[in-house]
Amino acid sequence: MxxxxxxxxxxxxxxxxxxxxxxxxxxxxxxxxxxxxxxxxxxxxxxxxxxxxxxxxxxxxxxxxxxxxxxxxxxxxxxxxxxxxxxxxxxxxxxxxxxxxxxxxxxxxxxxxKIREVDEVIRQLPRYLDWKERFYLELGEVCDREGVSLQTVARALGMDRRVGQEWLFPDRTDHAQLCRWIEREGRLATENANVQRIALWGPTALWNEMDTSWLKGKEVCLLSSEDEPIPNEIYKECSPCDQWQKALQNTDLLVIGRADAIISEMPLNELVHYMKQANVVDACACFPVQEACNLLKSYRAIGEKTNVWE
The missing domain is CATH 3.40.50.720 (NAD(P)-binding Rossmann-like Domain)
Known part of the structure; x- marks a missing residue:
């Protein structure tokens, strides 16, 4: 008090x-x-x-x-x-x-x-945002099958004020659905490209929930933020990095689990400059799809028909 x-x-x-x-x-x-x-x-x-x-x-x-x-x-x-x-x-x-x-x-x-109404908003808001994210993740699978863009569909839906534009929920308590997408796309990338070094960009909590079997035999670097403890339980061969340049250096595959200010504002040509092979699995749609497809060797985003491995 x-x-x-x-x-x-x-x-x-x-x-x-x-x-x-x-x-x-x-x-x-x-x-x-x-x-x-x-x-x-x-x-x-x-x-x-x-x-x-x-x-x-x-x-x-x-x-x-x-x-x-x-x-x-x-x-x-x-x-x-x-x-x-x-x-x-x-x-x-x-x-x-x-x-x-x-x-x-x-x-x-x-x-x-009313006082209790404040409590109810606090209780229900994260539930709604979590549900909204799950809806769009499922919509992304539909968009993939139909060959349409989730970003475009989501932007159009968001023009209705009842829906709103943003749908990713970084403060989610359950990462399982997002992790399944990352695991699937990461596995496809490692099976179809000569990937030796992988950079994981995102919070420790996300990678802790992920099945890391697809990372076996690879050199894995985790970009950990300054306010997070150094992880030691994710993957025994995972090396924590506190500088994004070091994390991306000579990387064959970048996996983006959460978009922070650095990756969201990074020019794609700078990303290509640091990476050995510009393969990117992006769960946050950080880059314009057309530009990413033109500049990167491969680019995979949720609900975008950009998967070169299919």
């Missing part, structure tokens, strides 16, 4: 100090249950923020805090890539209105709703 500082712009208030507590983790719940016994019966704010608070807990605390007299309970969470904010509480509550005003000064759109 933490004190709550706010800065309000344009209202003559340089530093708006709040008598209250900020809860951001599930471990804060126990601390609050202990603190509520000794808190003074004076008005304050209990701000419950983020995705790690147990479902329904905030609403249950209203009963406990009502006896404190004047305390206001607010549930708050960012969504839509942290540009919009959900605020759960009493619509006419002092701190609900204050938070909305401060967020507006920061050019953030807020939606005021």
């Amino acid at each position: 933490h004190p709550i500082p706010f800065v309000e712009k344009g209202k003559g208030v340089a530093n708006l100090e709040v008598d209250g507590l900020l809860l951001t983790r599930d471990t804060d719940v126990k601390g609050w249950e202990e603190a509520v016994l000794i808190l003074p019966k004076s008005p304050g704010l209990l701000l419950v923020y983020g995705e790690d608070i147990p479902y329904g807990w905030t609403e249950s605390e209203i009963v406990c805090t009502a006896s404190l007299g004047g305390w206001e309970v607010v549930r708050m969470a960012f969504f839509s890539e942290k540009v919009k904010v959900l605020i759960g509480g009493e619509p006419d509550g002092y701190w609900v209105r204050t938070l909305c005003r401060l967020l507006a000064h920061d050019e953030r759109v807020s939606l005021v709703c």
Whole structure:
């Protein structure tokens, strides 16, 4: 639990100090249950923020805090890539209105709703995004069979505002379906080309769920990000790299499991320059298909009829 500082712009208030507590983790719940016994019966704010608070807990605390007299309970969470904010509480509550005003000064759109509704959005959003990704992965198989472009179909579907454009969900908890696609395409590439060195581009969690039998006998390099521990359980012959140039050097096959800023913005001619053979299995559609087919030796993306091995 933490004190709550706010800065309000344009209202003559340089530093708006709040008598209250900020809860951001599930471990804060126990601390609050202990603190509520000794808190003074004076008005304050209990701000419950983020995705790690147990479902329904905030609403249950209203009963406990009502006896404190004047305390206001607010549930708050960012969504839509942290540009919009959900605020759960009493619509006419002092701190609900204050938070909305401060967020507006920061050019953030807020939606005021019930406390339990914030919890429900937090619970359902990842479920929906995971379902949406699974739908498009299955659609990609259909597009492959029919010889049409998943990117084009997805872009057209996304023109309907109920659907939206983006469908890959990097924060998925289950990588199984994506891994099956990568395994299949990676195996085809290694069986039909002289592949000796493979670079895996993506998070450790993804490769941990993948069947690595198709990597046996190959030199494998994993581009691990700075904030990830060095993997040691993926594949015994896998060498972690912290520099993308080193990872791509003399590589025969690049497998992209997650698109970060580096690979998304990399010119294809630079990719070709570092690789020994420019064979790419891309689960994230990082490159324009036509350009990739023209510049790379082989390019395989989900739902794009670019598989030279068939």
